[in-house]
Amino acid sequence: MSFINVLDKGYVRLVNHMGTDLAVVNAARVSYAKESTVLTDRDIRLIKFLAREGHTSPFRHAMLQFEIYAPLMVARQWWKYVIGSAHFEGTGDSLEAWNESSRRYITEEATFYIPATDEWRSKPENSKQGSGEVLDDRIGAKLTAELLVYIDSGMRKYEEALDSGVCPEQARLFLPAYGMYVRWYWTASLQSVCHFLNQRLEQDAQKEIQDYAKAILELSKPLFPNAIDQLIDRDLAQEEDVNEDRISSL
Numbered sequence: 095m096s097f098i099n100v101l102d103k104g105y106v107r108l109v110n111h112m113g114t115d116l117a118v119v120n121a122a123r124v125s126y127a128k129e130s131t132v133l134t135d136r137d138i139r140l141i142k143f144l145a146r147e148g149h150t151s152p153f154r155h156a157m158l159q160f161e162i163y164a165p166l167m168v169a170r171q172w173w174k175y176v177i178g179s180a181h182f183e184g185t186g187d188s189l190e191a192w193n194e195s196s197r198r199y200i201t202e203e204a205t206f207y208i209p210a211t212d213e214w215r216s217k218p219e220n221s222k223q224g225s226g227e228v229l230d231d232r233i234g235a236k237l238t239a240e241l242l243v244y245i246d247s248g249m250r251k252y253e254e255a256l257d258s259g260v261c262p263e264q265a266r267l268f269l270p271a272y273g274m275y276v277r278w279y280w281t282a283s284l285q286s287v288c289h290f291l292n293q294r295l296e297q298d299a300q301k302e303i304q305d306y307a308k309a310i311l312e313l314s315k316p317l318f319p320n321a322i323d324q325l326i327d328r329d330l331a332q333e334e335d336v337n338e339d340r341i342s343s344l
């Protein structure tokens with residue numbers, strides 16, 4: 095099992111996986127009642143053929159399961175991946191209930207994503223979404239300080255509301271939610287993971303979810319090197335060469 099830190103306090107952990115490149119090959123070959131035990135050049139050519147021709151069903155016989163700890167703004171974007179994907183929060187409720195569960199029962203201290211002073215980005219110049227260059231450090235320092243004050247104020251009001259006897263599920267209205275970390279399990283087919291990567295490694299995806307997509311790629315690529323090579327846009331896969339330093343075994 096492996097683990098990669100992302101952002102200031104988040105992470106991605108590979109919990110489990112089913113299959114290898116061979117699972118894709120054998121799922122395709124079952125129609126001829128054939129099975130490979132060792133991956134050969136012929137098998138790799140078959141993976142290339144399947145990906146190129148859009149025969150995607152064999153890629154859905156391999157599965158990956160991750161634990162993710164990310165700010166809510168990232169989680170909301172992730173949640174949009176519904177085909178071949180299941181999202182569960184810690185207690186096993188479906189994602190639709192994740193927000194309720196995490197703060198209704200107050201299972202842990204609220205934790206927030208706080209960009210460092212050199213991590214605040216400008217508005218994009220030629221696009222309505224995304225971001226541009228990093229802002230001047232003095233502006234960044236002011237924004238980081240102001241965000242800390244804002245979070246502190248929200249936390250104090252949240253605690254006061256709890257102290258006044260209100261239920262936790264309403265007290266959480268005082269929490270600055272976009273940057274609040276949430277934890278969940280994501281179980282997805284290899285095809286679905288690659289679909290996520292093709293969209294979220296792109297430059298037009300929000301920088302924070304790009305960082306998580308890089309971690310997902312780093313953890314997945316060693317397990318399915320050929321299939322991922324073929325299913326992911328070539329430029330994106332090459333850009334993200336596995337950085338061993340960022341992977342640590344649990």
Ligand SMILES: Cc1cc2nc3c(=O)[nH]c(=O)nc-3n(C[C@H](O)[C@H](O)[C@H](O)COP(=O)(O)OP(=O)(O)OC[C@H]3O[C@@H](n4cnc5c(N)ncnc54)[C@H](O)[C@@H]3O)c2cc1C
Nearest residue numbers: 171174175176177178179223286289293294296298299300
């Ligand atoms: C840069 C960027 C900006 C975005 N901005 C916004 C935004 O402003 N607002 C917003 O709401 N969302 C936004 N999204 C999210 C986006 O609209 C998708 O919901 C998200 O990327 C998940 O992709 P998907 O719908 O392909 O995934 P899934 O729903 O998991 O679908 C996977 C694939 O399955 C197939 N599929 C799914 N459903 C069907 C169906 N009914 N019939 C046939 N085939 C199907 C399609 O090929 C689809 O691509 C943005 C995404 C990106 C990458």
